[in-house]
Amino acid sequence: MISNDDGIHAKGLHKLIEIAREFGDVLVVAPHTARSGMSNAITVEVPVRLKEYESDTNFKSYSCTGTPVDCVKLAFDQLLDEKPDLILSGINHGSNSSVSVHYSGTMGATIEGCIHEVPSIGFSLCDHRPNANFSPMAPFARKIIAQVLENGLPKGTCLNVNVPKGNPEGIVVCRQGHGRWVEEFDKRTDPQKRNYYWITGFYKNMDNGSTDTDNHILETGRISIVPINIDMTHHKFLAELKNWKF
């Protein structure tokens, strides 16, 4: 089962479908339009719709008016007869490394697959352009998918795969980089003289030269794989916090 956050028309989604179909039957449920930055959001205030988009032997795709997580939830509840072997999300147009894992709709769908206890992988290419070239990464994506199909993933764990532009020089398993987006909202005034704000900003690396982070791996032209834990408990601090006087 495949979803994404760039929407049903995105080139990266169709590349991922092409790769996945080499492995077996494919069901796609993807947002009908771009839903970047949707994180793990679900749609509760309005109902959502599903529309059949394409179908072929061993392949069916639907567009959905909801978020990436809604897509995965609807697939499980309305469209799948049995648990899928894999949930794939992407290939995202743009990086989802480091702290972006929290904002990413691509990773939202991936984490939702993991919550449903299906091995799940999110793929992102560090190239925002609609016509980004996804071909150089295809052999690496195949290898990662094959490995996960063979070995499975531990319960509560999914993968965040980020790929540099161009020809990747290998794959490195690493940790989530430490940093944050420094926002500089672009404040403008509309014709009615009211202010409005566009989100903009740059990523600030706060790792002080560590080489075991996804950011560093990407900078050196290699593919980063970060295993993501859906149990967000800070187990190390938990023991200390138990000593506080509440």
Added chain:
Amino acid sequence: MISNDDGIHAKGLHKLIEIAREFGDVLVVAPHTARSGMSNAITVEVPVRLKEYESDTNFKSYSCTGTPVDCVKLAFDQLLDEKPDLILSGINHGSNSSVSVHYSGTMGATIEGCIHEVPSIGFSLCDHRPNANFSPMAPFARKIIAQVLENGLPKGTCLNVNVPKGNPEGIVVCRQGHGRWVEEFDKRTDPQKRNYYWITGFYKNMDNGSTDTDNHILETGRISIVPINIDMTHHKFLAELKNWKF
């Protein structure tokens, strides 16, 4: 600085403001309407607006057309002159325990505060009603806020505080429960004969009787505090994954 996901008019927000003002100056930026289930979503496709809502000595509040995370980001970029001592989020009308930490806009704002390196606490009461009674939990919230102001929180760590209905019988530090929402979308047909789906469902506990989880603590009438780690790397599995043949 305070935000929430039930919106600027919510009773739980105003209770949290009342409590926070006992400790110092307060800035509120909250969604202009309910944005439940918004997770860590950010608004990228449209601009957002800010509107002054209330102001008083040492207190200012704004409504925002964006998500809870947008509210926190806008506060840092446009409204705060210095780093706040605390980010508080809530008090949410409804539980955000266990896996709901991933979908919760209340926790989205909390995690965003933590990403900005400010001690951050999300508060939720297990009562969805608009007129829920937040008074019994007030002394406990005061105690938790005072402790965090005194001790701080380690970098990259925030707190997910959930409170049972009625008079809480104490506070327990514990881990995130293991479970998931089992969705049963309610499929309906509109007057144009097209299908639409409402999200609905129930929480399935998958912890098999563990007593150290937030769900269990809440069921036994006590307040749960789960320390949340914004580094989502599964460090334990990382070592094993390094041995895979990519």
